Amino acid sequence: MTAKNIDDDAREPHDPLLATPWAQLAATSAPSGSVASQAGTQNHRHPANKAKRSDNGGMQSTHGVMADIIAAPTTQASVAMEGIKEYILRENLQPGQALPTESRLCAALGVSRSSVREAVRTLVALDIVEVRHGHGMFVGRVSMRPMVESLVFRGRLHPGDDHQGLRDVVEVRATLDQALAPHVIEAWTGRDDEELDAIVEEMDAKAQAGLLFADEDRRFHLRMLEPLDNKLFRHLTDAFWAVHTLTVPLLGAPAPDDILKTVRAHRDMLAAARAGDIEAYRQATSQHYAPLLSALTTG
CATH class of the missing domain: 1.10.10.10 (Winged helix-like DNA-binding domain superfamily/Winged helix DNA-binding domain)
Incomplete structure (x- = not known):
């Protein structure tokens, strides 16, 4: 006491x-x-x-x-x-x-x-x-857990709506990543980071084995935002990542080729950020979400 x-x-x-x-x-x-x-x-x-x-x-x-x-x-x-x-x-x-x-x-x-x-x-x-x-x-921790739980519930509330709730979440997450591109480029231009390199290699190894890499995906995105001064960016990204991860299983297992595409997109995002190429970074970010958005649209 x-x-x-x-x-x-x-x-x-x-x-x-x-x-x-x-x-x-x-x-x-x-x-x-x-x-x-x-x-x-x-x-x-x-x-x-x-x-x-x-x-x-x-x-x-x-x-x-x-x-x-x-x-x-x-x-x-x-x-x-x-x-x-x-x-x-x-x-x-x-x-x-x-x-x-x-x-x-x-x-x-x-x-x-x-x-x-x-x-x-x-x-x-x-x-x-x-x-x-x-x-x-x-x-308490004053986290975004209540928002995550609410969005997860919203995404699952109407199972017959062609996953509109989940699609909304993914689009917001993708939009946030695109909006943060200038900040990420500024933070990572010419910057080496062994931890990020190791995370991408772990992703690749799991993808080659046909395994998912949710934990590595989360670590990658949070690490990319870590040098930014505004810590709310990380909290929001983590919250949307949690919603994304908790609701994606509703779609079933992703295609093996989509898993490999996602790994390549992460690798390209990192390379573009280090090169200071904002357009390449934004293109890689779009490629990152493309397989999932396609599955949500056609599913």
Whole structure:
């Protein structure tokens, strides 16, 4: 048990969580007459509501902007969910770090235990919170797993639609690779990398044996994006790769010739990137996805 995840009945005298005016956020957000609306003093403002100057010189409320973007009915559970996210951001907590206990969240937010539990269940589903039974709540990995699961389900939801859902995913992945071409070329021109060379050789060996190489494919694409400053590119690519890999089995086994074509495309992508040839890189990227898109179109 970590110091932050203290026992429910052992509150610290100067608990920073309880000192945070979340009760005021609850009071201004919750429906009139609810427990949350009765908690705290109306005249205080949550730090998230602090006015800040916009680009055009006007004053905007951060909380107000978010309210405009996310228009949803406010419940005690939604207040609790936003409060937990605010706490993670304000305390700059990282994945794996402990969160306050359930009773401390209830007291700070002025909401019921059931509302906190409902909020936590939602945040767990979003991979923002992780619950370790017997140990408490922790910041989750905040990964793209929820998006992956949703897209995989979408791809399998209508089996009679000629794989339109899967085709959409593959087209988005291919478009992302094409869009990243200038960044990849800039990063890899004249650059040697034994790891990438080894990955391509592993692909080739498996293809010659009639085997698939999903793991090598993932490693190849993530390695190509590793030198890029924007790490979100890697996360998005990995997410779409996961969707791609989980749904492709719906098509059955690929033709041996298609497997060999895919290996050659990877080899050509690497060679073009090192040569600084963006057009050759884009052509190789198109060849990489061509067999699968053809199977999705004719299948």
